[in-house]
Amino acid sequence: MPDHLTTWQQTREQVPWRDVIPHLQTPVRAVQDGFIAHATAGEDQQRQSLLLTAYGDVRSAAATGADLTPNLTARWNGMLRGIPAAGFRQGLALAKNGRDRYGLHPDTQRRYEACLSESADLTIPVAARAARAHLDVAFFHPYDDGNARLAGMVLHFVLLRADIELDEVRPILTTVRRADDPEGAAGFARLVHGIAAATHRRWLRSSTPEQQPMTP
Numbered sequence: 001m002p003d004h005l006t007t008w009q010q011t012r013e014q015v016p017w018r019d020v021i022p023h024l025q026t027p028v029r030a031v032q033d034g035f036i037a038h039a040t041a042g043e044d045q046q047r048q049s050l051l052l053t054a055y056g057d058v059r060s061a062a063a064t065g066a067d068l069t070p071n072l073t074a075r076w077n078g079m080l081r082g083i084p085a086a087g088f089r090q091g092l093a094l095a096k097n098g099r100d101r102y103g104l105h106p107d108t109q110r111r112y113e114a115c116l117s118e119s120a121d122l123t124i125p126v127a128a129r130a131a132r133a134h135l136d137v138a139f140f141h142p143y144d145d146g147n148a149r150l151a152g153m154v155l156h157f158v159l160l161r162a163d164i165e166l167d168e169v170r171p172i173l174t175t176v177r178r179a180d181d182p183e184g185a186a187g188f189a190r191l192v193h194g195i196a197a198a199t200h201r202r203w204l205r206s207s208t209p210e211q212q213p214m215t216p
Contacts (some may be wrong), residue, residue, distance in 0.1 A: 003103040008139035008179040009111070017128045020186045021193040024126060028200045029207075030165035035156055038169050046082075051149065054079035058153050062160035068116045068133065070109070073142065076153045080146045088112075093141040100179065102141040112140045119158045127193035130158035134172075135188065139179050159196070167199045 039051040054076045061072060070088070077086040088109050093102040115136040119129045137151040152173045159166065166172075172192060178184055 001101045004100045004179040005102040005108070005139055005141070008135065011180055011182050011185060012115075012132070012135075014182040015132075015185045015189075017124045017132060017189070020189050021125050021128055024162075024164060024193065024196055025200075026126075027163035028165055028196050029203045030167035030199050031203055031206050032167050034166040034169040034199075035152070037167075038173065050080050050082055054149075054153055055156070058157045059160055062157050065161060068119045068154065068157060070113050070116065070142070072157075073116070073137065073150060073154060077143045077146050077150045080149045080153070086143045086146075088142050089144055093144075095141060095147075096176070102139065108140070109142075112136070112142055115140070116154075119154075125189075125193065126159060126162040126164060127196055128189040130155045131185070131189040131192045133158050135177060135185055138177060155192070159192075164196055165199065166195055167202060168195055171195065 035055055036052065039055065040048055042048065057076060057079060066072065071085075074085045074087070078084050089104065091104055093104075094100065095102070116133065118124075119133045121129065124132075134151045134155040137147060137154050141147050143150065152169070155172065156166075156169075172188075172195065175188075175191075177188060
């Protein structure tokens with residue numbers, strides 16, 4: 001089987017992150033919090049509680065302008081699973097019913113940390129940075145469980161740190177991504193950008209002139 005983590009690291013370098021979408025004008029306000037609406041749509045009350053607790057911490061950390069680090073992702077992963085802060089996986093990881101295989105190499109943790117730090121590169125549009133960070137978590141698969149949920153948290157953190165809210169997240173959080181698909185990764189960035197832009201338009205339509213941001 002291929003090592004899908006190695007595949008993703010190669011794919012990641014093929015995506016023109018700086019050019020795939022334009023920069024968003026911020027702030028972006030939402031009529032409703034799309035993540036809360038998505039998280040509370042199911043019937044599993046315990047899962048909802050864990051998701052909302054972790055999301056609250058994500059929002060708090062984003063408001064401080066914190067750096068995205070493995071310590072933060074370990075904390076959120078622990079919150080999502082209802083355990084203390086999680087440790088980085090110690091061996092091979094499998095996902096998608098065993099179809100994807102994520103290897104562990106001597107430099108995997110270092111590369112994971114470096115990829116997270118790139119979410120602060122302001123030369124790249126924030127929606128592209130958020131999409132890339134989401135895929136980094138998905139394909140590094142850093143913890144034994146909860147990585148898909150964590151990827152959604154990381155995406156929101158990057159957006160919220162840039163003062164961007166979303167009123168719809170289901171298309172972002174429910175589509176399965178491939179490690180070997182650079183066009184799919186670029187399309188994911190376009191999806192995040194498109195939903196953020198649509199969120200802003202919907203907020204403008206719903207708000208009074210006094211609530212709307214001033215333009216130069």
